[in-house]
Amino acid sequence: MDNIFAFRRNNRPARNHRLALGTSLSLLLLTVSAPAFAAGTVAGTDIQNIASATFDSPVGPVTIDSNTVVIKVDELLDVTVVTTDPGDVITNPGQTGNVQAFRITNTGNGDEAFSLVANTANGGDDFDPSLQQIIIDSNNNGVYDAGVDVVYVAGSNEPVVAPDQSKTIFVITSTPAGVANGNRANVSLLASAVTGTGTPGTSFAGQGQGGGDAVVGSTGADAQASSFLAVQSASVTLTKSATIADPFGGQRPVPGAIVTYRLVATVSGAGTLNNLAINDPIPAGSTYQAGSLTLQVAASPATTLTDAADADAGNFNGTRIAVSAGNVPAGETRTVTFRVVIQ
Amino acid sequence: MIRGLVRTAFFVAFCAVIGPAYAQGPLQLASDVFVEREIAKPDGTKAKLLEEPKTVVPGDQLVFVVRYKNVGTATASNFVVTNPMPRAVRFDGTADGAELVSVDGGKNWGALATLRIAQSNGGDRAATSADVTHLKWNFNQPLSAGAEGKLIFRGVVR
Structure with missing residues (x-):
């Protein structure tokens, strides 16, 4: 317990500490409904704490409030990527328009845009297909609708995903003509938080949703998954x-x-x-x-x-x-x- | 309502004389919040540090400290401290377990193990720490002039 006070002596108050006579704030807190997100309290939410005391003094009963401590919940940057293909996606030599589906999920607590990179040249497989397009499932039906779903253009239309929500992404590739029956190709999709990525705990001052910081979560704020093409001619x-x-x-x-x-x-x-x-x-x-x-x-x-x-x-x-x-x-x-x- | 009026009256009268310092008068009450971080030390062990809450994300452990002191000349009796839990924070216990809690916005009070939550199906269930809406400490002894202390409770950012 003593270290609490030692700490206070040696450090300036944090910028988020706001001193206030929160007579009305304490009442307000009773009526604010809880934000119920599985990903956690939404970024930008203020945590306000105030204590009150009552006692009997010589002049009668008295109620006093403490200062109000306000802490802004910062944005946690987290993402997961999985493929939603049930198994290998079958292709043929020279085939164009192979469709592989991935789902990116924002496991952080703020609205976040994710940049997308498809890699068709992974090692350990038999051939490298050519990337044609990355498609955003803009009508959210989980199925690639050519001409309806939007083509992803890096730096222009990074999909924004709300906390705890997912977005389906399609990677469209073509298969070289010279592949043999049974050959497989690893096609991976990398999604990275636009705000930033890095080792967990890395923070980006002032860049979080709601005005707080953005902090890289346990996923490193990027994730990738693989789906395989298989030549079955x-x-x-x-x-x-x-x-x-x-x-x-x-x-x-x-x-x-x-x-x-x-x-x-x-x-x-x-x-x-x-x-x-x-x-x-x-x-x-x-x-x-x-x-x-x-x-x-x-x-x-x-x-x-x-x-x-x-x-x-x-x-x-x-x-x-x-x-x-x-x-x-x-x-x-x-x-x-x-x-x-x-x- | 009466309590609110008394508080407001007290507050206004007080400000008129002294100015906008907080929690002055016969009793001082101060609230602080810290983040508890676990850091790995060079020897491989882990240590817990209390930090100023510069960045706080869901899952972080918070330590709330309420300090009180009787700075007047008279003894204060029937001293009670109340702290509503911030909605974004799940209660995670106190240092001494001497608190009373409420799981219904401050209407009913008791030890957590004695409280129950009504269910939509008509039954009820035992309350858990996640249900706690308010904390309260009833001091059973008068707070004499100059006496001070602190109350510590913990919470986790939801």
Whole structure:
């Protein structure tokens, strides 16, 4: 207890100490409602303390008030950033417009603007996408609305976030053409309090909301989070085999023998391969056997395709067969068969 | 109301004679607030320091000191000190535990453990230190001329 008085002897009163005869202030305090913020008392709030005493004196009961001590609550600068992507964001080689979502939350106690920096060149990953834009979710629906949500321009429209509130930010990138299936890229977003950042406890005199100081909180007033892009391109392999049935019950490639060609397209990787087309020229020295073209979708029974270029998926134009196998999910096969007769 | 009138009358009469010094008269009452900071010392231990509240942020520990002194020539009896808790500060105990508290704006008083808070569902719950709205010290002995002391309580910035 003694150190309290020692302190007072050795130090000038702080500038926030205001001496006042707060007769009315003490009554006012009873009616002011409490600011209920989970992030704490809002910056700029005055904490006013006054004590009163009553006693009986020779002239009757007396009430006196102490001086009023006024302390302004300073602004705490704190922020957190998380990604709201549920997992890797799927991309393809050369794809533009990858959208990765982040949420920045003001965990301080004052309205604060945050500058944003996206880093697409983090180490420890497989490729570096190109940054296209940083987008502010200006209609606060958590979904990127192209042309509606506002493009972030550093130094111009830093989003201001109220205490305990969040803002969603989208980072839009493009994927280089040369990436391989399975490659991943770390895209991070850094949000920094515009007032200032630094080691916790660093203060910026007079720069807090409400006229007090701004003080860097435990987060350092900046935070970043990562979201990953993953290349999950589908690829196709085509395997061709032939079986021969000669007119003599054997398997020799002699004139008159019927060769059945079997083309198996296997889609691997992830995602879907769109508009798979399987074409094969009829080998020289052989003749296409009319009506022999079939398509088997995955494990379903094979269906026969007409030779005409019509509504079904295949045709024979005199020199080659062609089958449009459509969009094929990874892990499935499309099998085409046709027959030729060796001349 | 009467108390307020008495106070105002006393105050006006007093100012007319002496001028705008505070808490003069037969009794002096002074309030101070400090921030308690924990600092790491070079030897690895931690020490607590009381500082002037230059910067204060939510979560900071405050120490309130109310000093009183009878500077008159007569004994003051029925001496009572009251301190409303600032709304932005959560009560965090006193040095001696001799205080009475109120959790309803000063209407009812008691030891914290005896007070209850009405709930919206019709029931009630035990009051906690976060509910405290006022502190009060009843001195059971007269304060003789020249006697002084101090009351200390703690709070945390909400």
